Amino acid sequence: MKALVLPAFERPEGMTTHDYAFARLRQAIMVGAFRPGTSVTIRGLAEALESSPTPVREALRQLTSIGALHFLENRRIVVPRITPARFEELISLRIVLESHAARRAVAHLSERQIDHIVAIDEAIEASILAGEKAAALIANQQFHRQIYTANPDQIAMPLIESVWLQLGPILGIAMEHVAELYVVDRHREAIDALRRRDEDAVAEAIGADIREGIGGFDQQAIAKLLSLAG
Template sequence: MKKLALPPLARADGMTTHDYVFLRLRQAIMVGAFRPGTSLTIRGLAAALESSSTPVREALRQLTSIGALKLLENRRIQVPVVTPELFEELISLRVVLEQHAAKRAVAHITEHQIDQLVEMDLAIDQAIAEQDKVGALLANQQFHRGIYSISPDRIVLPMIESVWLQLGPVQGVAMEHVAELYVVDRHQEIIQALRQRNEEELAAAIGADIREGIGGFNAAAIASLLDAAAA
C-alpha cells in the first residue's frame, strides 16, 4: 500500500502526540491533501504520521464529530464529498465571516504586522511559481489568518477555520484550475486598504479575493471538478 503523504506541520514544544496528530490531520483536510470521497484507515494514517493507532483513532473521532470527516455504516472513515450546493453556501459564509473579521482588525493592526503580510504574500507567489499547490494553500491561509487573528472578536477565527475545513476536500482539486479565474492579485488591494485603514475597501478586496479565487467556480464547474477528482 502506498504511504499517505501529509503536509508537514511544526510541532510546538510541549505539544502532546494527541494534539499534534489532530492538528496535522486537520491541516491536511483543510488544504485538500485528501481527495473527496477518499477512505481513510487508522493503520494508513498511523504509518504516515509515524504514530501509534491510539492518537489517530482519537483524532478521527474528533474530526468526525465536527463534520470534517464522515463515518460510514461499515465503520470506515471517508473524506466528505462537497456538493455544488454546499460549496456555494460555504463560499457565501466565507465572504460574510472574513469581511467581518478583516474590518474588525483594521483598528488594531500595526504597520509591522502589515509588513509581515507582505512577506506572507511573497511566500504565496513563490509557492505558485514552484507549482507547490499545498504550499500555496498553506501560505494563503497564513496570510488570511494573519489578518483575522488580530480581530478582537475571539470567536470569528474558529468559525472561519471551520468553513475552511469543510471546503478543504475540494481545495486541492480547484487549485489545479484557479489560475484560470484569478487574474488580479487582490492581496495587494487588501494590503493597501489595511495601510489606509479603509474598512470598506478592505471588505471589497476580501470579497473579491474569495469570489475570484476558489469561489469563482459556479455549481456546474464544481460538479465537473468533483467528477474528475473521483474518476
C-alpha cells in the same frame, strides 16, 4: 492496502501524540491531500503516524467536529463529498465570515503588522511565479489569518478554518487540474484599505478576493471537478 502518505510535518518537542496526529491530519486535509470520498481507518492512520489507535481516534473525532471528516452510520470514516450546492454554500459562508472578521480586525492592526502582511503577499506571488502551488496556498491562508487574528478577542478564526478544511479536498483536485495558477486576488486592494483604516473597503476587498478567487470557479467547472473526484 496502500500505505498512506502524509505531507511532512515537524513534530515540536513536548507535543503530545494526540496533538501531533491532529495537527498533521488537519494540515493534510487543509492542503487537499485527501480526495473527497476517501475513507480512512483508525489503525491505518495510527500505523502511518507510528502511534496507537487511542490518540488517533481522538484526533479523528475532533476533525469530524469541525466538518473535516464524517463518521458514517456504519462507523466508517470518510472525507466528505462536495456537491456544487455545498460548494456554493461554503463560499458564501467564507465571504460572510471573513469580511466580518476582517472588518473587526482593522482597528487592531498596527503599521508594523500591515508591513508583515505585505511581506506575506509578496511571498504568495513568489510562490506562484515559482509554480509552487502548495506553498502559495499555505501563504494565502496565512495572509488571511494574519489579518483576522489581529483582533485579540476574535472568535471567528476557528469557524473560518472549519470552512477552509471543508474546502480542502476540492482544493486538492483543483490544483491537480489547473496547469498553472493564475493570480486573481484583491490583496493589494485590501492592504491599501487597511492602511486607510477603511473598514468597509477592507470587508469589500476580502469578499471580492474570495468571490473571484476559488469561488470564481463557475458551477460547470466545479461539477466537472466533482465528477472527476467520484
